Amino acid sequence: MPFRHVCLLLLVLLSANQGVASTELPTLPGVTGGEFTYTARKGDSLASISSRFGVLEKVLARDNGLRPPYRLKTGDRLKVDNRHLIPEALPEGIVINIPQRMLFLFRDAKLAASYPVALGRHDWQTPTGSFFVAQLEKNKTWCVPPSIQEEMRRAGKPVITRVPPGPDNPLGEYALRLAREGYLIHGTNRPYGIGMRVTHGCVRLRTIRWEVTGSG
Numbered sequence: 283m284p285f286r287h288v289c290l291l292l293l294v295l296l297s298a299n300q301g302v303a304s305t306e307l308p309t310l311p312g313v314t315g316g317e318f319t320y321t322a323r324k325g326d327s328l329a330s331i332s333s334r335f336g337v338l339e340k341v342l343a344r345d346n347g348l349r350p351p352y353r354l355k356t357g358d359r360l361k362v363d364n365r366h367l368i369p370e371a372l373p374e375g376i377v378i379n380i381p382q383r384m385l386f387l388f389r390d391a392k393l394a395a396s397y398p399v400a401l402g403r404h405d406w407q408t409p410t411g412s413f414f415v416a417q418l419e420k421n422k423t424w425c426v427p428p429s430i431q432e433e434m435r436r437a438g439k440p441v442i443t444r445v446p447p448g449p450d451n452p453l454g455e456y457a458l459r460l461a462r463e464g465y466l467i468h469g470t471n472r473p474y475g476i477g478m479r480v481t482h483g484c485v486r487l488r489t490i491r492w493e494v495t496g497s498g
Contacts, residue, residue, distance in 0.1 A: 336398025
């Protein structure tokens, strides 16, 4: 079986928080996620909780009767509803629903997992269509595209051409390179952006680990 058709057979989300509801299998037909109560921990913010569970910050605030500025205290209890409709299943592979800001992984035509993602900005959108996974990469040096270098230059920022692996690398530790040049599904060193449209077209997840079986 060619590697490009093997695509992705297992996607695991690594998180300091176990039992994240957004990665659970559906409790209702056609729905993933659920309704639950979350107890705020030290360092939590409405934005970090929003990105972790795939709920818009304004929706989380509305559901809990919060008004800006949102200041959470350790022990605060929040109602979270991160239910999402599941798109039409693939026999094997990934569906990314841009309006939902969600990634859905299918195995044997069944939902295996779902994750909130960050997507392309409104002026630099994530492309739509069908794509193959061309390569799995770990600890990749980010070679900054000329278009992003030009954006840095226009903004008066230092122009960076390469970022080595490590905590400052925007690609995180693992990445899936798509067959369309210049686009990846990858981890991130900025998890607070998950659930938002803030990227240059790539798809970001929290720290991820990839495991592939088969040969190609």
